[in-house]
Amino acid sequence: MNIPIFELERVQSLYENTVDYNLTESGFHPYTLNELLEKDQIDTLTNTVLGYGQTNGSIPLRKQISIMYNGINEENILVTNGSSEANFVACHTLLEKGDEVIMMIPNYMQIWGIAEEMGCTLKAFHLKEETGWKPDLAELKSLVTAKTKMIAICNPNNPTGYTLTIEEMQEIVEIAKSVDAWIYSDEVYRGAELNGKTIESFIGMYDKVMVNGGLSKAYALPGLRLGWLIGPEELVSDTWAYRDYTSITAGIMSHYIGEIALRPKKRLEILTRNRNMLNENLIAVKEWLDQYGDLFEYTPPQSGGMLFIKYNLDINSTELAEWLRTEKSVFIVAGDCYGMDYHFRIGIGERKEYILAGLDRIKEALKERFNL
Numbered sequence: 001m002n003i004p005i006f007e008l009e010r011v012q013s014l015y016e017n018t019v020d021y022n023l024t025e026s027g028f029h030p031y032t033l034n035e036l037l038e039k040d041q042i043d044t045l046t047n048t049v050l051g052y053g054q055t056n057g058s059i060p061l062r063k064q065i066s067i068m069y070n071g072i073n074e075e076n077i078l079v080t081n082g083s084s085e086a087n088f089v090a091c092h093t094l095l096e097k098g099d100e101v102i103m104m105i106p107n108y109m110q111i112w113g114i115a116e117e118m119g120c121t122l123k124a125f126h127l128k129e130e131t132g133w134k135p136d137l138a139e140l141k142s143l144v145t146a147k148t149k150m151i152a153i154c155n156p157n158n159p160t161g162y163t164l165t166i167e168e169m170q171e172i173v174e175i176a177k178s179v180d181a182w183i184y185s186d187e188v189y190r191g192a193e194l195n196g197k198t199i200e201s202f203i204g205m206y207d208k209v210m211v212n213g214g215l216s217k218a219y220a221l222p223g224l225r226l227g228w229l230i231g232p233e234e235l236v237s238d239t240w241a242y243r244d245y246t247s248i249t250a251g252i253m254s255h256y257i258g259e260i261a262l263r264p265k266k267r268l269e270i271l272t273r274n275r276n277m278l279n280e281n282l283i284a285v286k287e288w289l290d291q292y293g294d295l296f297e298y299t300p301p302q303s304g305g306m307l308f309i310k311y312n313l314d315i316n317s318t319e320l321a322e323w324l325r326t327e328k329s330v331f332i333v334a335g336d337c338y339g340m341d342y343h344f345r346i347g348i349g350e351r352k353e354y355i356l357a358g359l360d361r362i363k364e365a366l367k368e369r370f371n372l
């Protein structure tokens with residue numbers, strides 16, 4: 001096997017269903033169909049003919065997606081199985097062996113693994129912890145070369161919850177233009193901003209831009225496995241050709257439900273529910289962390305369902321996560337999954353009581369082992 005193990009996903013797949021408290025979830029407490037849909041919509045669903053449907057995404061769904069971006073139409077959109085498939089087909093469409101990819105770090109490492117498997121050269125530019133996770137754009141500028149094919153961004157960022165300012169986005173565009181590189185922006189957390197203001201997409205800022213989106217995170221519907229890819233029409237058509245080899249299409253039921261979830265009124269209802277949950281949980285989790293004084297250091301996220309925390313204890317992050325999982329049946333993401341030891345990630349988009357109960361288990365553990 002030539003592809004590196006995607007540690008973050010692998011470890012979650014192995015253990016997230018085997019613990020009492022799974023604090024690794026990076027999205028929001030998911031909806032049930034009954035909570036999401038009206039009775040007549042459920043009836044329509046139960047009478048749906050289970051065919052393939054339109055394989056690049058139903059026209060009503062792509063129309064609904066298009067209104068969330070400036071200057072695009074249905075032809076600029078490929079509907080995918082989750083935004084993870086969007087990442088996969090985008091890399092295969094845009095990159096070739098020997099290309100240079102510069103990626104924002106820390107990051108969801110899927111693109112890193114795919115590009116490595118494809119034989120690309122990878123370089124990292126960093127979000128700096130000491131400046132509240134602001135991007136080091138001088139570093140990005142110093143790294144680009146004539147061989148740079150793609151600058152890979154995650155905005156809002158997993159795991160820090162940092163969102164780029166417009167000025168930072170413009171500067172990234174200028175840097176990409178200077179070497180004629182693509183910007184690929186993973187925007188799956190767009191819509192989960194704590195201040196309620198949906199951030200701008202990179203779409204429309206430069207002609208060599210592709211972005212993803214999806215319903216797994218900000219929309220609390222990961223079980224639909226619905227994502228999308230947006231870019232210039234000819235390139236989206238090429239990504240569709242790759243997608244014929246991966247999964248052919250997302251499910252017809254997901255097309256139908258996704259279109260309803262993205263109708264403006266419903267969309268606002270979903271995003272508001274999730275943002276309220278996030279704001280409320282953040283206060284409670286901060287209170288829990290702050291009781292330990294300097295033990296935990298963090299910059300509160302601007303977006304997304306998680307908190308990335310530095311801890312001042314002499315224990316490796318994988319060991320810490322393993323110990324909490326096996327001793328207390330509570331599961332956190334080790335900073336090692338991001339190449340950042342002495343950090344861990346916890347989800348803050350679940351129900352508050354559940355998160356606090358999980359944190360109680362961590363409290364017991366810290367007392368028993370470290371007398372804290």
Ligand SMILES: Cc1ncc(COP(=O)(O)O)c(C=O)c1O
Nearest residue numbers: 082083084108158188214216227
């Ligand atoms: C930044 C980011 N992109 C993509 C994904 C893939 O999500 P999905 O395929 O469920 O849309 C995740 C999942 O955690 C993520 O955090």
